[in-house]
Amino acid sequence: MEKRQTDLWFTEYQTPDMRLGLRIDTILVNRQTPFQHILVADSLENGRFMALDGAIQVTDRDEFTYHEMMAHVILCAHPEPRRVLVVGGGDGGVVREVVKHPSVEKVFLVDIDREVIDTSREFFPGVSVALDDPRVEIKPMDAIEFIRSRKEDFDAVIVDSTDPVDFAEGLFREPFYRDVCAALRPGGYAVGQTESPFAEPEILKSAHDAMSRVFDDVRLFWGVMPTYPTGMWTYCTGCKQAPDPSVPRSAVPVDTRYYTEAIHAASFVLPPFLTEILGDDKGDD
């Protein structure tokens, strides 16, 4: 008889009918916080990863694609972003990218779950590396509360939320977008992750529609993120008295692995099937 091997897998049900499995060798964190379940494990394919309520948020191999696109598109669209708000994103990946912009003077990181921040500090030093930057102020609280008192305070608001379930649901709704818009200075931009157009087209459309009722101009861009469902990911930008975000206006940080000035422009080129989901004619032809 052959010697048997331990066969240990993490499985994410990306939808009820589609699942991604990663072979793992070590589980480092496996606990419930007051807000969600945190799993940190080492996978053979993607290195270390963190899942919140069973959904992969960060893997060592591919987190750069998502974090770079979340941060650099609107920060490079802005001529001189000084004050930035990151909603969610407790792992610190977006903040790491934001502080690469020399004009940035102040970054608020507002994540409802302090344990995500602590876990990232302990297990993802490459992701959380900028959380101790003196420009960064961490607010472990509900962003929906935080933002209500902020008026014309930020040049950029980056909504790095989990999927629109439970406490994150409000981050995809019009009242929150109104508060985000009010919190932006004139000339400012907001961006949110708006899921996969293949797996969750109705979430994408609903978020895009809600933002369109609030902001002067709303534009979609996209990129790849291998361990998120279907690997194609969308991002929705809102402008407050600001020009077309598909044109970069400030310098691109040099040490990026996905984002460049040309990728910036290319990411706003929408395949027709994506324009169809939005139900308008904003796409490329």
Next chain:
Amino acid sequence: MEKRQTDLWFTEYQTPDMRLGLRIDTILVNRQTPFQHILVADSLENGRFMALDGAIQVTDRDEFTYHEMMAHVILCAHPEPRRVLVVGGGDGGVVREVVKHPSVEKVFLVDIDREVIDTSREFFPGVSVALDDPRVEIKPMDAIEFIRSRKEDFDAVIVDSTDPVDFAEGLFREPFYRDVCAALRPGGYAVGQTESPFAEPEILKSAHDAMSRVFDDVRLFWGVMPTYPTGMWTYCTGCKQAPDPSVPRSAVPVDTRYYTEAIHAASFVLPPFLTEILGDDKGDD
């Protein structure tokens, strides 16, 4: 006690350490041909799909992204493609896109496995729809043999192979690329699928290097393909005395869902991590 449900899944081991699962309700084909195993099933997430030797080739939901990029990029780069060779691609998806180009007079489809062609005709009418087009000639044989006798015969050669395993391995090697180049007319283009840069960077690099030793100019482009590993897919073009393939020179078919003229150009914009895999400076900056 609750009533139990049948819980039936197809699982693709995309690598030894990563797997994608699709919930299925019906298996339509499940048999071994002389060349490979064919599975056709109806999934709840992606509709009907075909897997060869366990690897998804086509799903109803997303096959358009891959087939459109395989066909239209080099056919639109060419000012007037008349004669086209499709290697592999027995499902007919690439051929369906090729015949959308009004200049095309003749298409050879050379797939080693006649049963893939027959299965697609029976179960994927929307994919195999153009196999009876009078311009299409089907050759169920080894493309490596077929191409040896063809000299300066085609304006475009599209290598729609399975992964480089077993009989498909030769389709990623220099001797085959030399025959492809010889089979091209001056001004012609070849393209091959070169896998995911996340899951199989060494296959991508090796194919790119082999093509670079053969063709006048070799350029990489990319797109999304959700049910292929990591969702990000690369394609490598070779030019035979032909200009830069990133510029479209002939009209774009109107009924596409992924490909447009702007997507054509955008797909050649490479993120730095992808340029790094190639180990040269051909990427965008």
